Amino acid sequence: xxxxxxxxxxxxxxxxxxxxxxxxxxxxxxxxxxxxxxxxxxxxxxxxxxxxxxxxxxxxxxxxxxxxxxxxxxxxxxxxxxxxxxxxxxxxxxxxxxxxxxxxxxxxxxxxxxxxxxxxxxxxxxxxxxxxxxxxxxxxxx
Numbered sequence: 001x002x003x004x005x006x007x008x009x010x011x012x013x014x015x016x017x018x019x020x021x022x023x024x025x026x027x028x029x030x031x032x033x034x035x036x037x038x039x040x041x042x043x044x045x046x047x048x049x050x051x052x053x054x055x056x057x058x059x060x061x062x063x064x065x066x067x068x069x070x071x072x073x074x075x076x077x078x079x080x081x082x083x084x085x086x087x088x089x090x091x092x093x094x095x096x097x098x099x100x101x102x103x104x105x106x107x108x109x110x111x112x113x114x115x116x117x118x119x120x121x122x123x124x125x126x127x128x129x130x131x132x133x134x135x136x137x138x139x140x141x142x
Contacts, residue, residue, distance in 0.1 A: 004033065004041035014050040021050070029053055029067055048079065052087075060098050061091060 011018045024030045025040070030049050032040035049070060056066045069087045073079045 002044050004043055005046070007032075007040045007042070010042045010046060010050070013047055014054070016050055016054060024050070024053060027063060027067060029063070029070055045079075052084070056091075059095060061094075065091075 005013065007018050007021055010016075010021055014021075016024075021030065025032055030042065030046045030053075032042050032046075035041060052070070053063075053066055056069075057063070069090070072087070073083055
């Protein structure tokens with residue numbers, strides 16, 4: 001059995017600040033054992049969980065969704081490639097929707113920045129009289 005990692009070692013290996021690791025632990029995303037002196041010790045399998053958290057966040061998955069996914073993993077063993085595959089399949093539709101939205105945003109932004117119209121008549125983002133407020137908060141035309 002390999003020696004557990006200190007918070008500094010986990011931070012160095014994962015590239016995640018110790019404060020973020022403590023936050024992840026407080027949220028139940030990762031687990032640490034405590035020494036007699038109350039110092040955190042992380043199993044090396046927590047490195048994989050931290051990587052999963054960071055990558056998931058980078059693609060826009062919320063910490064609540066990440067926690068639900070991690071809670072579905074077995075606590076008694078290291079997750080298998082099949083476990084990780086199941087989690088990624090569960091998010092596939094959500095990620096496809098985000099890709100579509102980001103593609104539309106990129107294309108509209110290219111058109112908006114490059115149009116040079118200096119007129120609001122052709123602007124796809126123009127919202128005279130705040131007519132879109134009836135549809136709810138946030139951007140509506142993206």
